[in-house]
Amino acid sequence: METYVLGDIHGAYRALVQVLERSPFRPGVDRLIHLGDVADGWPETPACVELLLSIPNSIWLQGNHDAWAAEWLASGASPDEVNMSWFLQGGKATYDAYLQGPTERPQQHYQAFFAQQRPxxxxxxGNLYVHAGYNPKQPVAEQPTRDLIWTRDLWRQHQQALGYQECFIGHTPTWPDSPVPTQRANVWNLDQGAAYGGRLSLLNVRTKAFVQSDVVRELYPGVKGR
Incomplete structure (x- = not known):
């Protein structure tokens, strides 16, 4: 069994299909770890969730956008009641996509996927997988989930992930400075700006071989994204 780690998708179903087709990843044999932020930006979050749900032996981590989306999915709030920070940072695309589908799908996806995401x-x-980062001076199990889905210090300060062989994160785009999976100390960043003008990345943890989608903006011509 190989382990593959997948960067921030942000509703880009077409990019997700591309990386799975381009990779030697074997569904049902290999393990897939998604680093969070399946939601928000591009218009196909529900389709992304459906595809990830169909892949056996998958682990889904919670991203900050997933936490926002889950809050809305659980509440069913109307546009004038939602968290506007979420709505204006890609959440509207997620909101619109779920309203266009079956009425039962928001609750189904909340229960089957978003409520199952791990911090x-x-x-x-000896590897750690986390959406945004963590404080390497404290045990990760003792740190608030909000910090694990929001903090950028580990990456921006070039910190070592103490106590781990390697650490894999997303959240802070390396694009445009680095358009490919990027390493600092023993930390690998898999967010190559798929939400903006970059690509989605899928990396083999052992070999570090990776594949990428086309530029996501080109996969959704005429769509703003984030």
Missing amino acids: YFEDDL
Whole structure:
């Protein structure tokens, strides 16, 4: 079994299909770890969730946009009641996509997917997977989920992920400065700006071989994204 780690999707179903088709990833054999932010930006969050739900042996981490989306999915709030920070930062695309589908789908996806997302994951090889980062001076299990889905210090300050072989994160785009999966110390960043003008990345944890989608903006001509 190989382990593959997937960067921030942000509703880009077409990019998700591309990286899975371009990778030697074997559904049902290999493990897939999604680093969070399946939601918000591009218009196909529900389709992304459906595809991830169909892949056996998957682990889904919570991103900050997922937390926002989950809050709305659980509440069913109207546009004038939603968190406007979410709505204006890609949430409207998620909101509109769910309203265009079956009425039962928001609750189904909340229960089956968003409510099952983890704040972090540690594998048996000593690696840590977390959406945004963590404070390496404290045990990750003792840190608030909000910090794990929001903090950028680990990446921006070039910190070492103490106590781990390697750490895999998303959240802070490396694009446009680095358009490919990027390493600092023992931390790998898999957010290559798929929400903006970059690409979606899928990386083999052992070999570091990776594939990428086309530029996501080109996959959705005429759509703003984030």
